Amino acid sequence: MNLTQLFTENPEGLKNLATPALLQRLEDICEGTIAVDAQARIVWINDRYLQIMGLPPDPQALLGRDIEEIIPHSLLRQVVTTGEPILLDLMAFGSETFVVTRLPLTDRQGKVVGAVGFCLYEKMHHLKPLLDKFSRLQQELADTRRQLAENRRPRYTMASYVGNSPASMEVKRQARRAAELDTTVLLLGETGTGKELLAQAIHAQSPRSSKPFIAVNAAAIPESLLEAEFFGTAPGAYTGADKKGRDGKFKLAHGGTLFLDEVGDMPLQVQSKLLRVLQEQEIEPLGSNKVVKVDVRIIAATSVALQQSVAQGRFRSDLYYRLNVLSITLPPLRERLGDLEALCESGLEQIYERTGMARRDMTPSALAYLSRYDWPGNVRELRNVLEKAVLYSESKQLDADDFARILPQDTIAVSSRQQPVMPLAHVVADAERQAILGALQAAGGRKSVAAQMLGISRATLYEKLSQLKLAA
Numbered sequence: 442m443n444l445t446q447l448f449t450e451n452p453e454g455l456k457n458l459a460t461p462a463l464l465q466r467l468e469d470i471c472e473g474t475i476a477v478d479a480q481a482r483i484v485w486i487n488d489r490y491l492q493i494m495g496l497p498p499d500p501q502a503l504l505g506r507d508i509e510e511i512i513p514h515s516l517l518r519q520v521v522t523t524g525e526p527i528l529l530d531l532m533a534f535g536s537e538t539f540v541v542t543r544l545p546l547t548d549r550q551g552k553v554v555g556a557v558g559f560c561l562y563e564k565m566h567h568l569k570p571l572l573d574k575f576s577r578l579q580q581e582l583a584d585t586r587r588q589l590a591e592n593r594r595p596r597y598t599m600a601s602y603v604g605n606s607p608a609s610m611e612v613k614r615q616a617r618r619a620a621e622l623d624t625t626v627l628l629l630g631e632t633g634t635g636k637e638l639l640a641q642a643i644h645a646q647s648p649r650s651s652k653p654f655i656a657v658n659a660a661a662i663p664e665s666l667l668e669a670e671f672f673g674t675a676p677g678a679y680t681g682a683d684k685k686g687r688d689g690k691f692k693l694a695h696g697g698t699l700f701l702d703e704v705g706d707m708p709l710q711v712q713s714k715l716l717r718v719l720q721e722q723e724i725e726p727l728g729s730n731k732v733v734k735v736d737v738r739i740i741a742a743t744s745v746a747l748q749q750s751v752a753q754g755r756f757r758s759d760l761y762y763r764l765n766v767l768s769i770t771l772p773p774l775r776e777r778l779g780d781l782e783a784l785c786e787s788g789l790e791q792i793y794e795r796t797g798m799a800r801r802d803m804t805p806s807a808l809a810y811l812s813r814y815d816w817p818g819n820v821r822e823l824r825n826v827l828e829k830a831v832l833y834s835e836s837k838q839l840d841a842d843d844f845a846r847i848l849p850q851d852t853i854a855v856s857s858r859q860q861p862v863m864p865l866a867h868v869v870a871d872a873e874r875q876a877i878l879g880a881l882q883a884a885g886g887r888k889s890v891a892a893q894m895l896g897i898s899r900a901t902l903y904e905k906l907s908q909l910k911l912a913a
């Protein structure tokens with residue numbers, strides 16, 4: 442047979458010659474076969490397919506069922522819909538990965554009437570390393586996705602905002618109200634006052650709590666990348682790693698809450714785009730001319746005086762009004778020193794839990810010492826100071842001296858000139874402690890003598906020793 446002549450005169454000849462050979466080879470390497478109709482319902486399945494997939498041996502029970510009901514990752518529906526074959530693919534089923542081929546079935550008029558899927562598993566031993574790698578990567582992807590979803594869940598609730606001073610109670614009251622309403626919230630406060638914590642708490646208590654909480658810090662992202670970070674990029678907009686396009690934070694936060702930290706640091710150009718998104722509730726990824734609807738609740742935060750930025754032309758006034766629907770001002774720590782004790786307790790508790798170090802309480806004089814400091818870094822700074830004290834101190838209780846090493850007297854002296862108000866209970870407790878320790882020392886440790894010197898009964902002395910957490 443002259444093949445050149447055959448193919449030149451009759452191109453169909455190639456098909457006629459090759460098709461039976463191809464089908465024969467396919468059958469040789471094929472381990473199992475399944476066929477579906479034009480609606481992707483199973484119409485045929487062979488025993489070998491049932492066996493390698495670990496399905497029940499009776500095919501009758503599967504006939505007429507949607508393919509995805511039985512083989513969740515099957516793409517046979519795609520083949521009947523597009524009419525295009527998928528010649529070689531990897532398909533996960535249970536904990537295994539199979540090499541599969543999928544072909545459309547057409548009638549004489551070329552209309553797609555179904556599709557057939559071949560499983561090439563067993564004969565593909567040489568592909569085993571590849572399949573193993575594929576399975577491992579899929580597992581890693583699933584783990585990473587789970588981790589990502591975990592990170593997008595808020596870590597804080599309303600109870601995480603520690604403090605019962607009137608100022609803190611007011612903050613929590615406003616935050617609870619903000620959680621009920623679906624409006625934009627603007628959180629104002631110095632660094633470390635708990636703006637992100639409160640934003641997460643509002644989200645966690647809102648009807649959006651099961652959806653993502655996404656945070657973006659406008660100050661931490663280079664200006665040139667901020668737009669892509671917010672709105673995403675269309676496929677092909679960039680070369681390299683982003684060739685496929687990337688979802689922006691707005692899209693990721695869809696249905697949930699987007700926390701815009703340090704919103705005052707946003708460049709004017711991005712401010713205009715943000716304003717548009719807030720007005721239209723739609724975004725346009727960079728390099729795309731398609732708009733995408735998004736449903737996102739904005740909680741913005743700033744530690745700079747936004748009104749001043751507006752006056753200086755650094756922040757758009759229309760965006761300021763749009764964000765400032767419901768604003769909550771978080772008080773600095775020096776204005777709510779009544780919360781210091783509770784904040785220290787909860788901070789220390791977390792440090793002990795995280796580090797596994799032995800628990801140690803703070804003495805009233807340590808508390809008195811800390812309340813004479815200005816706390817420019819607020820609760821974040823307090824946490825750092827506590828952590829250092831726990832690490833450096835070797836005493837049984839954390840005393841004023843332990844903190845004096847971290848916050849030297851001169852820093853305290855500066856702020857003490859401003860005479861911060863101390864809760865009376867702390868002042869009294871500190872004075873009582875000093876008096877009791879002095880009396881015990883003078884009495885050589887004999888408690889009944891010390892009680893006499895102090896003019897109180899022995900029982901009262903024991904009670905006070907325990908109240909002030911001095912060893913009884």
Ligand SMILES: Nc1ncnc2c1ncn2[C@@H]1O[C@H](COP(=O)(O)OP(=O)(O)OP(=O)(O)O)[C@@H](O)[C@H]1O
Nearest residue numbers: 601602603631632633634635636637638744820821
């Ligand atoms: N009221 C509070 N109760 C308990 N922890 C708090 C409180 N306020 C702040 N913190 C803790 O202080 C740290 C800083 O808080 P957060 O990041 O929320 O502050 P922020 O105001 O957003 O700071 P920045 O403006 O610097 O981003 C966190 O570890 C947070 O858990």
